[in-house]
Amino acid sequence: MLWALRAIRNMNQDEAKKYLESLTNKQLVELMSEVFKTRRCDEGTEEAYIQAHWCIAEASRFKTDDGKGWESWEVELLALHDNEQYEGGWSDASPICQGGECTECGTKLFGWAKHIICPVCGAKAYAT
Ligand SMILES: [Zn+2]
Numbered sequence: 001m002l003w004a005l006r007a008i009r010n011m012n013q014d015e016a017k018k019y020l021e022s023l024t025n026k027q028l029v030e031l032m033s034e035v036f037k038t039r040r041c042d043e044g045t046e047e048a049y050i051q052a053h054w055c056i057a058e059a060s061r062f063k064t065d066d067g068k069g070w071e072s073w074e075v076e077l078l079a080l081h082d083n084e085q086y087e088g089g090w091s092d093a094s095p096i097c098q099g100g101e102c103t104e105c106g107t108k109l110f111g112w113a114k115h116i117i118c119p120v121c122g123a124k125a126y127a128t
Contacts, residue, residue: 004023036055037053058076080117082117098114100128103125
């Protein structure tokens with residue numbers, strides 16, 4: 001993802017926004033996952049007291065069966081594929097359509113691959 005970060009470096013805010021909007025979903029998840037892995041709200045707090053990092057999420061809800069209302073919102077974190085399982089990688093155009101749950105921390109996950117890495121705890125997870 002360094003190519004994307006280099007491309008953004010010399011852009012103004014509008015150019016950077018247009019550039020990010022032009023990325024595929026997979027490219028944007030990969031880029032932002034790299035940026036977010038060391039980003040946290042409480043930057044001044046020592047890690048001896050708390051571990052934190054940002055994650056990318058999708059909030060979604062479905063229409064009720066009668067079509068008149070909406071069910072409750074659900075949040076799933078977007079997960080990268082497990083590089084150890086896919087030597088050739090994945091197409092940037094891969095749809096994000098595989099859902100699962102981390103067996104370590106219980107987080108609901110969503111990604112483009114069946115073998116994914118939980119963005120919360122780093123455990124390997126499986127999605128279908
Ligand atoms: Zn996890």
